[in-house]
Amino acid sequence: MPQEFCSLISPPVLAAGSDRDLRLDSTIQELPMYTFAVEVSVTGAEVGKYFDKYPLLPGVILLEQGKYIGMISRRRLVEFLMRPYGQELFFKEPLEVLYSYARLAILVLADTTPILAAMQNTLRRSPEFLAEPIVVHTADNSYKLLDPHELNVAAWQIRGVETQVRYERSQAQMIQNDKMARLGRLVDGVAHEILDPVGFIWGNLTHIANYSQDLLKLISAYDDCLPQGCAEINHIKDEIEFDYLAEDLSKAITSARSGAERLKKLVTSLQNFCHIDAVYPKPMDLHASIDSIVILIKSRLKGEITIIKNYGNLPPVSCFIGQLNQVLMNLLSQAVDSLLDESVRQQLQSDCHKSPKNPTIEITTAVISQPATQPNQTDSRWVSICVADNGPGMSDELQQQILENFSIEKRTEKETSLAVSYRIITARHGGKLNFSSKLEIGTKFEILLPLL
Known part of the structure; x- marks a missing residue:
């Protein structure tokens, strides 16, 4: 073996991964991964020695003049060498020869990929490739190897955490x-x-x-x-x-x-x-429910906020009215708190040249139609309940936090009222809860309930 080839190979390094307990949002950079990259000019015999010395090494990263070009797994290398005349053809040849015969679909993921998302990508591969290691592209532009077995074990641990969280939450x-x-x-x-x-x-x-x-x-x-x-x-x-x-x-x-x-x-x-609420949803008059909530909200006000109601023609809507009342109370309370805080802030400001806006909450109801997304579907009809205020609006960071509460299940001791409202509308009623906000203009929440 020429001495220059040996200098091109660095021994494999196993990064132990994070010692923290895995969470629902854990990423693959927290898992143990191998760093083992060689130039394609190295022979299969020299790489085979490292596979013999490190039995858990899943594969080797291939470089060409220091740049990543691909990967060959231990299993693929052994398969090629076990073929008739395989050792004579590939054992002493550079890896670029073997790799030219073994061009395969390689799964490359960023190290910031969540473990559950990485597991989903792995399972989408063809059955013959499920045991192939995953190439992980790190932030410093290097490449590492992740054993699919490690990923599978981590995914099952997270599923256990998720099950425990759901049990505790239930x-x-x-x-x-x-x-x-x-x-x-x-x-x-x-x-x-x-x-x-x-x-x-x-x-x-x-x-x-x-x-x-x-x-x-x-x-x-x-x-x-x-x-x-x-x-x-x-x-x-x-x-x-x-x-x-x-x-x-x-x-x-x-x-x-x-x-x-x-x-x-x-x-x-x-x-x-x-x-x-009863066990099953019942048809209810939403306007009567909104009127009741508004009366309760006004009991904490002294005329500082104007509440405008623009009611459309709504049919009785099948719902869990007690839970829906909770959502309406949450949205209206948030709007009231935002407007009262803004009113106090304006009073404390030294610059009084800017004329204050009349704090207003507008409640609008209507029946809307949404076009079908697929050819065989019909247009869907929804009951829309909008709660809009002319308050200071939300910052981008706060809006992002709300979206994260809507989309990601987090293990928290205390959920926000908006997260509870989102789950009531989506999980219990099959509806949607949308919101939009602009600074100095206001915030708008929209409840969409399906009409069956």
Whole structure:
């Protein structure tokens, strides 16, 4: 063997990989990989010595003048040498000769590829190539070899983590559902207890108004019959300011009636919001549900925010109304928080030359159609619920975080309200939750529910 060939080969190096526990977003750079690259001018005999010395070495990276051109696996090299006259043809020839006969589809992946995505790419290969090692292109423009067995083991570990996460999440969701069901029953019972006395007040206010008018008529008749009256009666009238009392009594009764009506609507909205869903979805009036949520939202406001409702003609929509109420409350609460924070920020700003915008939330409903994506499909019809505000909008980083919460299952102790809302709309209702935001313009969330 010429001495110059031996100088072209560096012994294989095994990178142990990361010592961290694998997560759902782990990448293949965290797995053990071999660094073993040789020039194509090296013979198969010299490479075979390294395969004998390192029995776990999956293959060899081929370079031509230092540039990557391909890979030959241990299995392919052994197959060629075991052919009739294989050793005579290839054993002492440069690897470029063997590689010219063994041109195969090589899977090359970036080291930032997630392990689960790499496993999917591996399984898409033809069955005869499933055992072939994977070439990993690193950030420093070098190439390494990943044994598919290591990738398979890592993928199964992550699947186990994913299963555990889903189990823990389902357990937490069951506990949360039970807690919310108990809370809903408690609130419903309290609301019912409040509605009873409110009903008594509401029912008796009409009689009180009639009785007071009758009494005023009686007093007026006495005044007509006894215009002078007596000193004691005139003294009492002056003491109680009878003229003012007669004028203000009807206003006080009207105010009490208005307060009782508002309390009745608020408690009824609270009952609707705490609705306990049945096992199967039921057709519901979405506008009534939105009205109830708006009443609850307005209870925390003092007129700072204008809420505009643009309702279209909606049919009854089959849904889990309790969960949908939760989503609507989450979206409206986020819009209110954003507008209130912006209002406080504007008040604290020293530059008052810029005229503040009137904080507004606009709720729009409509039935829309989306064209079919395939020839054999028909156009789909959806119920659209848009919640838009004219707040400060979201930064690109915040929008990216929201998209990641929508698209990636993460092992977190506490999920955001938007992530919960996304799962309710997509997983429970087969719908879509879209959003868009622009700085200084506002944010818009759109719920799409399919019409069956």
